[in-house]
Each structure stands twice: as C-alpha cells, then as structure tokens.
Amino acid sequence: MVYNANELTKRILIVLDSNDHIARSLTLRLLGIASIIFCSSLEVQYRILQRYETNNELELVALIDATQKMLEYSPSFLELAWESISYKLTSEQVSLPAKIQLLFCAKHAQSHPTIRQWVVNYCTGYILKYLESNDLFTDNKEPFAKKLPYDELIDPMLITWSCMIGPFKGYLSEKDVLILQKIIIHGSETNIYNTLIVLYNGVDSSIESSNDTIQFNIYSNLINILNSSILLKSSLNRILSRKKITLSFKIILKCSANEILSNLSLSVAIRWLSKDLELSKSTGLNNSHYSFHRQKFEGDSESSPKILIWKLFTFLNIIEPLLNPLKGNAVPSEEDLTEKIKSTTFEIIECGWGLIPKAYLSQTSNTSDNNWLLSFLKSTVKTSINVLGKNYLRSLGHLAIQNLSSSIPLFALGASKTLKAIAVINPTEIKNTFLPILSEILRISPDTSSTPEILKIDHHNPTLHNFRGVLLCYLKIQHIFKNDQSYIEPIHSESESLLDTICNKLESTFNKNEESCIKEIKDLGVEFTNWILIDSIACGKWKIVEILSCNVLKLNLSVSSFYWWDSLFSLAKSESSGIEFEARDGFRTSALTKLHLLHSNFPTRFFQPIVVSFHQDAHYLVHSIKQMITSNVSVSQSAQINLPYDFSRLKLEIMSLIERCVRLQTSHSSIDATTIEFLYGWEKLLGVVIRTKSSDISRLLSLVPPTLCLGAVYIKSPPCISLEIETSPEFEIGSEKSLPNSHENGKQNIDKKFVKAPAGSQFSISIQGLINDPNSGTKYSRNKGLVLHDLESSGKNISFGVESSSFISNLEDNSSAVQASLLSEKPKFKASVWLSDSSERILPRNTIVKETSLCPINESPSELDYFNGDDDLVNLFFDDGSFCSKNNLSVPWQQYLDKVQTFSTEIKVSFFECNISIALPPISSFNTVSKPRISGDSGAEVPHLVLLGKIEPGFRAIFYIHVLPSILDKFSKSWYVGQHLVFPICLYSQPNII
Numbered sequence: 001m002v003y004n005a006n007e008l009t010k011r012i013l014i015v016l017d018s019n020d021h022i023a024r025s026l027t028l029r030l031l032g033i034a035s036i037i038f039c040s041s042l043e044v045q046y047r048i049l050q051r052y053e054t055n056n057e058l059e060l061v062a063l064i065d066a067t068q069k070m071l072e073y074s075p076s077f078l079e080l081a082w083e084s085i086s087y088k089l090t091s092e093q094v095s096l097p098a099k100i101q102l103l104f105c106a107k108h109a110q111s112h113p114t115i116r117q118w119v120v121n122y123c124t125g126y127i128l129k130y131l132e133s134n135d136l137f138t139d140n141k142e143p144f145a146k147k148l149p150y151d152e153l154i155d156p157m158l159i160t161w162s163c164m165i166g167p168f169k170g171y172l173s174e175k176d177v178l179i180l181q182k183i184i185i186h187g188s189e190t191n192i193y194n195t196l197i198v199l200y201n202g203v204d205s206s207i208e209s210s211n212d213t214i215q216f217n218i219y220s221n222l223i224n225i226l227n228s229s230i231l232l233k234s235s236l237n238r239i240l241s242r243k244k245i246t247l248s249f250k251i252i253l254k255c256s257a258n259e260i261l262s263n264l265s266l267s268v269a270i271r272w273l274s275k276d277l278e279l280s281k282s283t284g285l286n287n288s289h290y291s292f293h294r295q296k297f298e299g300d301s302e303s304s305p306k307i308l309i310w311k312l313f314t315f316l317n318i319i320e321p322l323l324n325p326l327k328g329n330a331v332p333s334e335e336d337l338t339e340k341i342k343s344t345t346f347e348i349i350e351c352g353w354g355l356i357p358k359a360y361l362s363q364t365s366n367t368s369d370n371n372w373l374l375s376f377l378k379s380t381v382k383t384s385i386n387v388l389g390k391n392y393l394r395s396l397g398h399l400a401i402q403n404l405s406s407s408i409p410l411f412a413l414g415a416s417k418t419l420k421a422i423a424v425i426n427p428t429e430i431k432n433t434f435l436p437i438l439s440e441i442l443r444i445s446p447d448t449s450s451t452p453e454i455l456k457i458d459h460h461n462p463t464l465h466n467f468r469g470v471l472l473c474y475l476k477i478q479h480i481f482k483n484d485q486s487y488i489e490p491i492h493s494e495s496e497s498l499l500d501t502i503c504n505k506l507e508s509t510f511n512k513n514e515e516s517c518i519k520e521i522k523d524l525g526v527e528f529t530n531w532i533l534i535d536s537i538a539c540g541k542w543k544i545v546e547i548l549s550c551n552v553l554k555l556n557l558s559v560s561s562f563y564w565w566d567s568l569f570s571l572a573k574s575e576s577s578g579i580e581f582e583a584r585d586g587f588r589t590s591a592l593t594k595l596h597l598l599h600s601n602f603p604t605r606f607f608q609p610i611v612v613s614f615h616q617d618a619h620y621l622v623h624s625i626k627q628m629i630t631s632n633v634s635v636s637q638s639a640q641i642n643l644p645y646d647f648s649r650l651k652l653e654i655m656s657l658i659e660r661c662v663r664l665q666t667s668h669s670s671i672d673a674t675t676i677e678f679l680y681g682w683e684k685l686l687g688v689v690i691r692t693k694s695s696d697i698s699r700l701l702s703l704v705p706p707t708l709c710l711g712a713v714y715i716k717s718p719p720c721i722s723l724e725i726e727t728s729p730e731f732e733i734g735s736e737k738s739l740p741n742s743h744e745n746g747k748q749n750i751d752k753k754f755v756k757a758p759a760g761s762q763f764s765i766s767i768q769g770l771i772n773d774p775n776s777g778t779k780y781s782r783n784k785g786l787v788l789h790d791l792e793s794s795g796k797n798i799s800f801g802v803e804s805s806s807f808i809s810n811l812e813d814n815s816s817a818v819q820a821s822l823l824s825e826k827p828k829f830k831a832s833v834w835l836s837d838s839s840e841r842i843l844p845r846n847t848i849v850k851e852t853s854l855c856p857i858n859e860s861p862s863e864l865d866y867f868n869g870d871d872d873l874v875n876l877f878f879d880d881g882s883f884c885s886k887n888n889l890s891v892p893w894q895q896y897l898d899k900v901q902t903f904s905t906e907i908k909v910s911f912f913e914c915n916i917s918i919a920l921p922p923i924s925s926f927n928t929v930s931k932p933r934i935s936g937d938s939g940a941e942v943p944h945l946v947l948l949g950k951i952e953p954g955f956r957a958i959f960y961i962h963v964l965p966s967i968l969d970k971f972s973k974s975w976y977v978g979q980h981l982v983f984p985i986c987l988y989s990q991p992n993i994i
Contacts, residue, residue: 009041016047021056028062035069036911045070045077052084057095060088064101071108072908078108082115089122096152103156107163116164123161124176130154131182148186158183158194165202172202174218181222184229189240192230196247203254219255220264226252227268236307245272249318256322266322269315305359309376312352316379319345320387346392349380353399360408370410377414381421390426397422397434404469409527412469420476430477438477441470443501468528471502475535475544479674482539482709503543510551518555533568534715538674540707546572567594571612575708581623588616608714611664611675615708618657618682622705625650625689629701651690658686666843667980674711681706726766727755727983754958754986760922763961763985767831767914829912830904832964835896835920839960841980844898893925893957904968918961923989926957957987 015027028051031038038044048070051063067085070077078085088094089102109115134148148154165171172180183195199222226248234241249269256265319341356373384396400418403411423430510517521529529548536544549569553562570591574584595609628650661683665676685703692700757763834844896919905914961983 021059025059025062028066032066032069039070039073068105075108100156103160107160120164123157155194162197162201171204199251231272269318305355309359313376316383342388373410416473419473423477423480438474479539506547540709542572542575563594567591654690671713672711678709724768754984756986759987762917765916769912827907828904828968830966830968832900834900834962836960893921896921955989959985
C-alpha cells in the first residue's frame with residue numbers, strides 16, 4: 001500500500017530501472033497523468049532524461065507525453081531536457097507522431113532565447129524546404145490553382161513557430177512574410193489558419209524599414225492576398241472560415257498602422273461587404289459610391305441572422321481604427337466621403353439592432369452562450385462614441401429606448417446599458433431628452449392608451465413585463481446622477497413622486513392571489529429580478545427592494561438563500577423614512593444577524609456584515625448627537641454646561657468610526673466604486689462632525705446620513721479556489737496562521753503562536769492552488785475558509801446574492817497550442833506581499849490601490865462594459881495617503897515596512913504554484929538611528945547612522961507578513977480570490993547574520 005508521494009516516487013523509480021519496456025511505458029503514462037505531483041522531483045526528472053536513449057517506439061511516445069505534461073507545471077525542466085528533445089527532433093529514426101509531440105514540447109521555449117531561436121530556425125527551415133520541393137519559388141507566375149500536398153508536420157511547425165514570436169520575442173522578417181504568403185495561396189484550410197496565427201503574432205506594426213517602398217510593397221501585397229484568398233472566398237456559415245476572416249482583419253489592422261496603407265485597408269473592408277453594400281468598381285476611395293441597401297442585406301438567405309450580425313460586428317470593430325487615420329490626415333476632398341461612411345455605418349448599426357430578435361429566436365433551445373448579443377451592442381456604442389459623434393449618439397439613444405420593452409432580457413439589458421453609457425458621455429442629452437421620456441413611460445398605467453409612440457408596449461399583456469426594461473434603465477441612470485447636485489436639487493420632489501408611482505404600480509401588481517403573484521414574478525423573470533435588485537441597491541432605491549424581497553419571501557420562491565433575501569428585506573425596512581429610529585435600528589440588527597449566519601457558512605462573505613455593522617454604528621452615533629442636542633435645548637442652563645464635555649467624548653467615538661471607514665475602503669482588493677462612494681459619503685459627514693466646534697453644535701441637527709448604497713462587492717462573492725500554504729521556517733501549530741485576538745500570555749503566547757525566524761534572513765512561503773470550474777461537479781475543500789460553494793444548488797428557484805465566477809469558466813484550455821498562441825497573456829495567480837508592524841488586515845493605500853487594476857468582483861471582460869477606465873478607483877480617494885501609516889524614517893528597519901512586492905505565476909490547467917520570498921530586517925537595523933540632516937550640512941545622500949549600543953542576546957521583534965492572493969486574467973484585471981492572510985513573525989538575533 002502507498003501511503004504518501006515519496007513512497008510512490010520510490011516505486012516509480014524502481015519500475016523505470018527495470019528491463020520491461022511495457023512496464024516502463026505504463027509508468028511513464030502515470031507520470032504524465034500525475035505530473036502535478038512529480039514535476040519538482042529531481043530524481044524523476046533524471047530518470048526521464050535517461051530513458052531518452054530508448055529505441056522502443058511505444059516507450060518513446062509515453063516518454064514524450066510525460067515530458068510534455070511535466071513542462072506544463074515545471075517549464076525550467078526544458079533546460080535539462082532540451083539536448084535530448086533537439087536530438088530526437090533532428091533524428092530520422094523518430095516517427096512523425098513522436099516528432100509532433102516533441103514540437104509541442106518545444107513550444108515551452110518562449111522564455112529561453114537561445115532555444116527559442118533554434119526552434120524558429122528549425123521550423124522555418126523545414127517549411128522552406130517543403131515549399132521549394134513543390135516548385136513554388138521557381139516561377140514568377142504563381143499557379144494559384146496548385147495546392148500543396150498534405151504534410152503532417154506543417155501544422156505543428158506553424159503552431160510552434162507562432163508561439164516563438166511576438167512582443168519581446170522577435171518579429172517576422174520580410175522573407176518570412178513572403179514564405180507565409182505562399183502557404184495562404186496554396187495551403188490547406190488548416191495550414192492557412194495556422195499561418196494567420198503566425199502572421200498575427202509576428203507582424204510588427206511599428207516596423208519602419210530603411211526602404212519604405214519595400215515595406216509598402218510587402219504589406220500591400222499581403223493585404224491583397226488576404227482579401228482575394230480569404231475575405232472574398234470564405235463562407236460565413238463555417239466556424240473555421242469566420243475565424244480566418246477575424247484573424248485576417250486583425251492582421252490588416254496591424255498593417256494599417258502605416259498611413260500609406262490605411263486607405264487600402266479601408267477599401268478592403270468595404271469590398272468585403274460588397275454582397276450587402278452597393279459599391280462602384282472604382283478602386284479609388286474618392287470616387288467610391290458607399291450606400292447601404294437594408295432590404296438586400298436582410299433578405300440574404302445564404303446566411304442566418306446571427307451570422308449576419310457577426311459580419312456587422314466584425315465590420316464595426318475594424319471601421320473605428322481605419323477611420324481615425326482618415327479623420328486625422330484627410331484632405332478636403334475626402335471630408336464628404338467620411339461623412340457618407342459615418343451615415344452608412346449608422347444605418348448598419350440600425351440594421352443590426354433590428355436583426356437581434358430574429359437572430360435570438362433562430363437559436364436552438366439548448367443554446368446558452370449569448371455573449372454575441374451583448375458584444376454587438378457594445379461595439380455599436382463604442383463606434384457611435386469614438387467615430388460617429390454626438391448626433392448619431394442621440395439617434396442611438398432613441399434606438400435603445402425603442403427596445404427597452406423587448407421580450408429578450410439580454411436585449412433589454414443591453415439597451416439600458418447603452419443609455420447608461422450615453423449618460424456618462426453626454427449627461428445633458430440624457431437629462432433634457434431621454435429622462436423625460438422614461439419618466440413619462442413609468443407614470444403611464446399599463447392599461448392606458450396614451451403610451452408614447454417611441455416605445456412599443458404590448459397592451460395585451462399589462463404586466464411587469466411591459467415596463468421592466470424601462471425601470472431597469474431608469475435605475476441605472478439614477479445611479480449615474482445620484483451625486484450630481486445640478487440634477488438632484490431641481491427635480492428631487494419629482495423623482496420621489498415618480499418612485500412612489502413605481503412602487504404603487506409594483507404593489508398593485510403583487511397584491512393579488514398567490515397564483516397571479518407567482519405568474520407576475522415569472523413574467524418579470526429571474527434575470528430581471530436580480531438586475532433590478534442590484535441597481536436598486538446601488539442607487540439606494542430601497543422601496544423597490546422591499547417590495548420584491550417581501551414577495552419572494554412570501555411566495556417562498558428561494559428556499560436555499562432565505563437568509564439572504566430576509567437580510568435584504570430587513571435592510572430595506574431599515575432605510576425607510578416613515579418609521580422611528582429604534583425600529584430602523586432593530587431592522588439593521590436583524591439584517592446583520594442574517595449576514596453573520598451566511599458568513600459562518602461561507603467565510604469568504606466576510607465583507608457584507610462588516611460594512612452593514614459600520615453603517616449601523618455610524619447611524620447610531622449621529623442619532624445620539626442629535627438626541628443630545630435636542631435634549632439640552634429644553635433643559636436648564638446647568639445641563640447645558642455638560643454639553644461640550646459630552647460632545648468631546650463623542651468625538652473620540654467619531655474618530656474611531658472614521659478610522660473604520662477608511663479601513664473598509666482598503667480592506668477588499670476588489671471593492672467597487674459604488675461602495676467606495678458610499679463609504680466616502682460617511683467619511684465626509686463624520687469629518688464635518690469632528691471639525692464642528694462646541695459653540696456651533698446646533699448646526700449638526702441638519703445632518704442627513706448617507707443612504708445605504710452597495711455595489712458588486714456586496715452582491716457577489718469570490719471565485720472558488722482552494723489553497724495549500726507552506727512556510728519556511730514552518731509554523732509549529734497546524735493551520736493557525738493568524739494572530740490570536742488576545743495577548744495576555746506574553747512570551748508564552750509568542751512562543752506558541754509566532755514563527756521564529758532569524759533577523760536578516762529570507763522568509764519563504766509556498767502557495768499551491770486549484771481553481772474550481774463552476775460548470776463541473778468537482779469541489780475542492782482542502783481548507784475551509786478559502787473555498788466558496790454556491791448558495792443556490794438548483795437553478796429552478798430565484799437565485800441571488802452569490803454568483804459563480806464567469807472568469808473561471810472562461811479560462812482557456814492551455815493544452816491547445818492554437819488557443820494558447822491567440823491569448824495575449826495567460827491568466828496568472830498574483831500574491832501581493834508586504835511586511836507590517838500591525839496585524840490588522842489593511843491594504844497599503846499608496847501601493848496596492850494604485851498599482852492594481854481594480855474591477856467589480858466577478859465581472860467578466862466578456863460582459864457588457866461600455867466604457868474604459870470606469871473601474872479606476874484612484875480618483876475616488878479624497879487624499880492619497882492621508883490615513884497611511886506614518887513611518888518613523890529615522891529608524892532604519894521602518895524602510896522594510898509597507899513595501900508591497902508582487903509574486904506571480906501562470907495558471908496551467910486550473911493549477912498554480914507560487915513561491916514567495918521576503919527579506920526580513922537585519923539585526924543591525926534595530927540598534928541604529930538615522931541622524932537627521934541639518935540645513936547647511938555638506939549634502940550626503942545616505943543618512944548618517946548612529947549606533948545605539950549592543951543588542952542583548954534575548955532580543956526579539958514582532959512583525960507581520962501580509963499576503964493578499966488574487967488572479968490576473970489575460971486583460972490584466974485583478975480578481976480577489978481569498979482572504980487576507982497574516983503571518984506573525986518573531987525575529988531573534990543571530991550572530992552570523994548582520
């Protein structure tokens with residue numbers, strides 16, 4: 001029986017030394033399957049290298065498979081194995097399947113310049129010989145009809161070549177581009193696709209050749225070949241053809257960085273739509289007739305509506321970068337042309353919006369991936385903002401309002417987010433034009449006939465379904481303008497009146513029998529229920545939250561997340577202005593109890609009860625101040641004498657609350673802008689109170705506490721992840737890696753709970769992790785507290801409060817070299833590490849917040865996100881570093897504190913291993929101080945150190961190492977994945993380390 005990995009390793013080594021090649025082959029297959037365990041074993045690596053001397057084909061294939069799997073988890077193994085791999089690659093006795101596997105091993109040479117260059121030369125040399133053997137370089141007149149014979153190694157060679165080039169690796173030479181053009185003309189479909197990947201990775205848009213004519217001829221010829229061989233010949237009904245078209249346009253855009261080629265690229269893009277656009281045969285742009293025939297486009301029976309939308313989506317993605325050079329460098333004769341292109345482009349956008357319902361309904365019933373719909377709407381907004389201008393943006397807004405009542409939930413969501421994006425870009429247009437229309441629609445009763453013509457509502461079904469999209473859009477816009485005083489003050493009463501109308505409409509809809517009420521909820525839809533709740537919470541419309549949560553609880557529609565809905569209902573009641581403070585405080589206490597119960601079962605949901613608890617305490621303090629002022633107004637003068645004393649005592653509590661508020665702003669690495677703004681509102685209010693003099697205390701009666709507004713960090717939870725952590729030196733007590741709450745036992749407590757480490761040494765932490773795929777049934781549960789399980793186990797009930805991470809489900813399969821080569825960057829695990837003299841889980845404000853690209857938690861880059869840079873939270877902080885730790889720079893060891901170091905590693909097949917090493921302060925930094933510089937001193941950059949005396953042998957210093965785990969996706973977005981880890985360290989004196 002095998003009890004541990006070491007015992008298994010010993011038995012594997014015995015079999016690898018045996019004379020039975022079948023047993024060795026089976027053992028090598030086992031090594032490949034379990035390479036995650038054996039990848040760091042030097043003995044296993046040495047035995048694998050020894051077996052490369054074999055002549056048995058079966059064993060060699062198993063050996064290469066084990067090598068390939070080992071390289072997935074230990075890329076440094078390539079340096080040891082390269083001599084054997086390169087020998088087998090050049091050997092004529094190795095079979096083709098084995099060489100193909102060896103090539104996939106060679107693709108791990110990206111970070112080894114010498115090996116990478118050898119691989120590139122090997123691949124290009126083989127491809128060149130292959131083309132020369134087929135007489136493709138002997139004739140000036142190329143036989144376009146001639147097709148290359150099949151060769152098993154060409155596709156693997158191209159795939160490996162594509163992995164070896166790119167930024168910081170090297171680009172294609174002019175000779176390489178000419179070779180790849182031959183394959184595009186004469187190769188098979190898979191040859192062409194892999195060639196396009198090589199071109200996409202290897203074409204350098206910033207290349208400036210010494211001879212501009214040569215550069216122009218090569219890239220113009222490449223664009224023409226892509227147009228004639230791929231764009232005009234590929235069928236849109238095939239997935240591979242659409243992939244080739246997409247890659248072709250990406251290559252064309254890279255070539256279009258040259259101003260001379262931008263006109264040619266635009267002409268190619270327009271000709272690609274020649275079946276659907278009426279174009280003259282003139283090759284010059286100045287004489288082109290560019291007009292759109294919608295009937296002809298919609299009547300195309302060869303392609304489905306969804307494919308036509310894909311074609312429009314592709315065109316919109318390329319029209320922006322191609323039109324920008326024209327706008328910047330256009331001659332006067334081209335101005336009319338650019339306006340015609342803009343006008344026709346918006347007609348294409350209108351056509352795409354009209355095709356969406358037909359495309360959505362034409363899908364099969366089991367289709368679940370509808371990202372195409374949101375992606376297309378996003379592209380229309382970006383094109384309108386960046387290319388078309390304000391006039392077309394207004395027209396797009398009217399188009400969005402017309403589709404708010406769509407029966408397709410995602411379509412209505414996309415239309416509402418379109419108007420939200422317009423509100424960010426042009427708020428005046430939204431206030432003056434679109435908000436009055438939305439308000440009018442929401443005030444109209446479902447059974448009235450005075451509905452505006454701009455919104456087509458189905459009067460045969462007078463339910464929530466009629467105005468759910470309008471309501472969602474109204475909430476999103478309210479969220480944008482909630483802090484805009486120029487918007488709030490003039491129409492505050494009108495807004496409240498409209499909110500009452502909306503709530504009355506919701507209540508009248510739900511105040512029916514249970515069967516009708518369930519029908520209304522189903523008509524509203526699970527998706528819309530969640531979206532309306534999220535935006536209602538974000539903009540502080542708690543009346544709507546109260547109505548919806550009350551009916552969900554009453555109808556028992558969500559059994560497994562009962563506590564979550566109950567907490568929402570209690571929070572909504574606590575924000576009601578029609579009840580006394582004591583009743584509202586009781587509702588907050590009830591909500592807090594439910595959130596603590598959720599936190600006990602799902603430890604990663606630690607932030608929700610903390611922020612509600614702060615809100616409750618701050619409310620109670622403001623109420624106490626008002627009560628104190630009111631009570632002292634009506635009593636005797638003697639009682640008023642104690643007022644300044646009472647107020648001064650309360651100021652100490654206010655200072656504590658301000659500290660908690662600032663700590664909350666930096667206690668979660670993926671905190672969203674909405675929650676930051678809410679906490680900042682409390683910080684400003686408490687700051688006003690703390691600066692108020694005792695003589696002006698009566699002014700505080702007019703204080704209005706901020707409405708509870710919470711964003712994505714409150715709604716969602718971190719991804720599913722399981723971590724195993726080892727430290728060197730090791731902790732003496734199992735998994736206890738945080739400081740206990742009490743310190744009464746002094747030295748005894750230090751000996752038991754702190755890890756001892758010599759001053760001046762390196763402290764090492766090894767983190768291994770497995771990321772769970774929400775789509776699979778597998779759940780890793782190695783360490784409770786670092787693993788999240790979904791609250792909702794069934795999709796039949798309405799689920800809210802916890803959502804699985806769409807980022808995890810979008811992790812690319814790194815076993816595919818083609819997919820890996822298309823990624824700009826692989827997902828990475830990142831650990832932010834710093835040394836502190838405090839055990840409190842506070843982020844260094846000036847480092848992590850500024851260096852990390854924050855985003856709302858679990859928001860996937862594939863979701864509808866219309867504007868760039870809106871997740872940057874730096875501008876929301878009122879003062880950089882005003883509450884940061886003030887280090888005493890005269891003490892040398894302080895230079896080691898609060899300096900964030902980042903350690904990252906690639907995620908491979910949902911597994912990662914990250915090794916962290918942090919330098920501890922040397923013993924010499926504890927017995928010296930820096931002499932302050934005095935004006936007039938001869939300027940020396942290094943401060944003069946003053947020795948304080950000899951350190952006693954029993955010297956100890958207590959520090960804390962903070963580790964914040966996160967994940968960087970391929971878009972460099974930061975994802976919070978686990979709790980903030982704190983490792984208490986007890987430093988002691990070691991004579992030989994100074």
